[in-house]
Amino acid sequence: MIGIAKGMSPMAKTSLRAALAAASLALLPAATVQAQIHEQPPIGEPVAFELPETRHFTLDNGLEVTFIPFGLAPTVDISVQVRAGNIDDGAQTWLADLTGAMMEEGAGGRSKEALAETIASMGGNINVGVGVHTTGISTGVLSQYGPDAVALLADVVRHPNLDADEFERVRANLVRDVDVSRAQPGSIADEAYRDLLFGADHPYGHILPTEEQLRGYTIEDVNAFYAEHFGAGRTRVYIAGRFDEAAMEAAVREAFGDWETGEPDSVEGATASAGPVVQLIDRPGAPQTTIRLGFPGVAIGDPDAPAMEVMNALLGGSFTSRLTRNLREDKGYTYSPGSGETWMLDGGLWTFNADVTAADTAAALRETFYEIDRLQSETPPHEEAQGIRNWLAGIFILQNASTGGLINQLAQRDFWGLPDDYLEAYVPNILAVSDEDISETARTYLPLDRMTLVLVGDLETIQADVLALPELEGARIITPDSE
């Protein structure tokens, strides 16, 4: 049913248009009362989506700039991406977050309030987002304010006040946010999962700081983090939307041209360790069990990355995936099962997530193992595999057809050091993954006897059934009693 049929010719369109001109439409229906149509209309050839032309230039201090003219509305998005993130925390988990939060507290001698009012009068808000590898300082404003917004953002990036008077309040906000996160079953599961995979020695293993850790950080720590990790040589600026390129280029050069290059980047990644290991975390009375099941994966630039993406989408990464059909649409064990990849510097992770009815926990795991095993042992039917490849090719358009989407995609390409034509080659690479590649990838990367599994739920209800599953035999088992 997914086969590509011949498209409608332009001639046919023209004649239909003539027949159905708006004025005549009112006269037609009585004469053309129809019956229901039982045959699905054909799906024609897709029209190629062309990525917009971008322009790239580098300032003398190493700062890279990309212009992306795109969009309908008269707005412009500006995103400054600095290579500074939680991977640079060292043992001070969330020091990057604390630095980012302090950067929102005013810049260039202007108070937070003054800054917020100025950017709001342009239609924007300043957002500082701290990720594992990068800190993004971004805004979106009405087009006519683009150059002014560039100057304001540059102030936040280059001259944050980092005012000691604001520090205690900002740190207290993070203490509160961490406390709220720790009440969520998903965060509890993620924290344990990452710790099992990466251990205590690398920031990839730390999702949340302890309260004691956070309370030990000082404004001097923040100043030191900022000085070490922020500089023109580690920064990329992306501007997307409707804007005057000459005016924006002048604004970028004026705002960032004399910024110091800064310290060189010396970050190091880490590789996840494989199981088998199972950790059970008690949440007495919980009506659902929160599941994380995973394996070490591949980096985004790996030759196996396209096959990994197709395999993931077919197994658990789309609504039509096998795990969604089985666990949700057939069994009703869960609302939102899903799998996905996490790309990291020296590899990555493949993870399956679900929140399942407590009483069905063992049954849900049994079905999950069954689907992994089935994909490994049987090449998927061509129609199913082609549907998944078509889906990834189609959502590539949705991922790129907005200013924010284009910034994300280009920033990802640049951060991971992917080829310039990475985005242009993406769809052909996905379509080139064979049906057999999908099973081969599942065999290589999802070895059930090396799984890492975390369950957060009511152990009185789930523990005995789960530990009786044959796939868990031989795994290291961590329970509250064993710790």
Next chain:
Amino acid sequence: MDIQRGLAAGIGALVLAACQPADTPPETGDTSAAAETGTSTANSVSTDFTVDVSYHQLDNGLRVVLSQDHTVPTATVGVYYGVGFRNEPRGRTGFAHLFEHLMFQGSRNLPHGAFDNLIYGSGGVNNGSTRYDFTNYYEVVPSNALQAVLWAEADRMAFPDLDENQLNNQREVVRNEVFVNVINQPYGGWIWIDLPMAANENWHNAHNFYGDLSDLDAASLEDAQTFFDQFYAPSNAVLVVAGDFDREETLGWIEEMFGHIPAGDPLPEIDTSEPRQEEEKFAFIEDDLANQPALAVGYHMPPRGTPEYYAMAVIDQLLVQGDDSRLTQAIVNEEGYASGVFGGINLLGNAFNYNGPMLWTVGLIHDSEFTVSDVMTTLDATIEEIRTEPVSEADVERARTKLLADFYGTVDTSTRFGLVDLLASFALFDDDPSRINRITEGFQQVTPELIRQTAQEYLRPGNRTVLEVRLADEDGTTPEGEE
């Protein structure tokens, strides 16, 4: 207020309006030509922005809105039925949402799973949602699949496959949805379920619209058939198509696919009005999973579309939207009670996509060391200022600018879901989708004096409900300061 609107019957497939001259092209967002000439200035960026809109109606009452834009080769389809939480049956709380799930379970020519395969296999995505006054179903696909998608939507509008096994399956899926979003999460439903339940008097507005689990258990196939027959008729629906398509050809398909479906019976008249609230109300919930207290405050909104309603949209910007908002400044920056303040008009949507009584809401999670009285004192002082002191013209202008930027952010996205939602809402509730191009006019009429008058009536303490989220280990005594 009666939320059901009659439709002029028997007027044929009249083209109600063609709001946009055919020769007005959409803005392309291409400014590169200007930049290349080297003559551009900051003023050369056009700020024109008009949404293409045409509005039609089939014989059976189905309202059709088309909005063309050929910049990206995708098409977005939205089918909105005029039924939501407010008009679901008593004793069947959550039924509108449960029924939404059933609409994905197959139809006469698309067995279970085939609909999703069609959408995903052609490179698209789909979903649905249930809100106060509508239930929607939407897809975005490469434009070559548009005809097939229209056919599929018509198939389920005409003959959904309402099946006992599917009902039982989706009952479990929805139960897991309620668990994962509400019952097994800290702060799961306080502000969007518990607060409206406490603030409203009329059952239609004050019941648990995610559904009491016992009501979900009681839902039968007969209920589903009755509900479908009552509400899922062309005369109670709006179809929106936005994106890359040929207008006349698409109108032809729509007539062909949907024209044969019987119009349906008139809707039952229901009274969803709320009395004027005279006395401040207090409520609390104990959240076993939360570890910081939280506070939500809801004020009844002025009726949608009135001058006071537009003034409340401006007040919303002044008080709670963005880092420059007054409650953020007072509660977060000055007092440090919370990491953030959030809220707005219609937390499950926006200021446009509802049709009946509504709350304007403020919420925050605050430290245990601060009492409810501390937080309310600051909130009251900030709100009293709006009620008694004139707002400056500059503040009003900044709020309008933020509203304009929000509007652009809503309508210019890769999926076009925001655009489709506004067009559908204005067609469903106002019979006039071209309002999308006059959306800012209401805000232009808002004066500082109207803001003061509106705040006097609608930000009265007597017009509000204060809901506390208390921690489980609290002893249940009334906290100090609560009246």
